[in-house]
Amino acid sequence: MNQASAKSSPFPAGFFDIAPILVGVFPFGLIAGIAAVEAGLDSIQAYAASPIVFAGAAQLAMIDLIGRDAAPIVIIATVLVINARMAMYSAALAPAFRELSPLRKAYGSYVITDQSFAVSIIRFDRVDETLSDRFSYYLGASLGLWVTWQISSLAGVIIGSGVPEEWSLDFAVPLVFMALVFPAIKDRASTIAAVTAATSAVAFVSLPLNLGLLVASGLGLVAGVIWSRE
Amino acid sequence: MTTLSPTLIWILLGVAGLGTWLIRLSFIALLGRTAAIPDLAMRILRLIPAAVLAAIVTPSITHASGSFDLTTDRFVAGVIAGLVAWRTKNVLATIGAGMGVLWLLQAIS
Numbered sequence: 001m002n003q004a005s006a007k008s009s010p011f012p013a014g015f016f017d018i019a020p021i022l023v024g025v026f027p028f029g030l031i032a033g034i035a036a037v038e039a040g041l042d043s044i045q046a047y048a049a050s051p052i053v054f055a056g057a058a059q060l061a062m063i064d065l066i067g068r069d070a071a072p073i074v075i076i077a078t079v080l081v082i083n084a085r086m087a088m089y090s091a092a093l094a095p096a097f098r099e100l101s102p103l104r105k106a107y108g109s110y111v112i113t114d115q116s117f118a119v120s121i122i123r124f125d126r127v128d129e130t131l132s133d134r135f136s137y138y139l140g141a142s143l144g145l146w147v148t149w150q151i152s153s154l155a156g157v158i159i160g161s162g163v164p165e166e167w168s169l170d171f172a173v174p175l176v177f178m179a180l181v182f183p184a185i186k187d188r189a190s191t192i193a194a195v196t197a198a199t200s201a202v203a204f205v206s207l208p209l210n211l212g213l214l215v216a217s218g219l220g221l222v223a224g225v226i227w228s229r230e
Numbered sequence: 231m232t233t234l235s236p237t238l239i240w241i242l243l244g245v246a247g248l249g250t251w252l253i254r255l256s257f258i259a260l261l262g263r264t265a266a267i268p269d270l271a272m273r274i275l276r277l278i279p280a281a282v283l284a285a286i287v288t289p290s291i292t293h294a295s296g297s298f299d300l301t302t303d304r305f306v307a308g309v310i311a312g313l314v315a316w317r318t319k320n321v322l323a324t325i326g327a328g329m330g331v332l333w334l335l336q337a338i339s
Contacts, residue, residue: 178311193281
């Protein structure tokens with residue numbers, strides 16, 4: 001965060017701090033919209049996933065599993081496992097949110113994302129301001145991302161049905177996951193978790209109900225936790 | 231293409247959305263009534279993105295043709311995109327490299 005944003009009023013400062021990240025969010029949302037149409041969702045449902053679920057990786061994984069007719073329980077479990085990390089963000093933001101009204105807590109929670117959490121927690125650490133200003137800053141960042149996600153995924157739904165199959169645009173979905181996985185690999189434990197999960201996923205690909213993803217993720221987590229104990 | 235009914239898809243969206251919101255709200259709503267996240271849970275939560283994303287991405291390139299096959303255009307494009315992702319950590323560069331290589335391989339085959 002630069003000096004200018006630290007001095008300006010908090011809501012626009014939050015927006016300006018997240019703006020560079022939004023450039024990368026836009027194509028991700030576009031792909032989420034296109035993927036939903038290609039998975040066979042009608043246009044309204046394809047778009048509705050963005051305001052209802054409002055998640056990046058989990059939303060994309062959900063659409064992918066719906067397209068493959070996975071078991072409903074597996075679809076839900078996958079979304080919740082991917083989004084479980086947000087409990088961590090909830091715990092980290094809780095002190096800054098403690099005096100907010102229930103309504104603000106409700107919609108403030110709904111717009112938590114990896115990106116708005118990251119910029120906000122850096123700001124809270126560096127700038128001493130009131131809880132109300134902190135919430136304004138957080139909302140500036142979070143709503144910037146929310147609006148970008150809604151517009152980009154809606155654009156994806158609109159152009160989705162018009163994309164020729166020869167363009168193989170469905171391949172953009174694993175590419176997005178590829179771009180997300182490497183920043184998540186930060187240390188030995190996460191490397192072990194990722195490598196174990198990746199090889200297990202290949203080994204268990206033919207498990208029924210698309211359970212391979214959850215089983216492989218579980219094995220990766222166990223391996224990573226065991227490793228991080230040493 | 232999915233054969234799940236639109237009604238079922240609405241239910242799935244609703245449950246996924248509500249569940250996700252409750253996860254986001256969890257500690258914000260409970261503050262003061264619960265201790266911090268236990269250490270083990272924290273370690274698991276930290277590892278989830280690396281494990282789950284790796285488990286999603288690998289079969290999509292190793293089983294691009296439906297069965298295990300490391301000679302597909304998608305596997306080659308995926309590996310190159312993976313190298314770009316690893317070096318740049320940039321979403322646009324990764325998508326650009328992966329789609330570019332895939333289109334190139336499809337054009338020359």
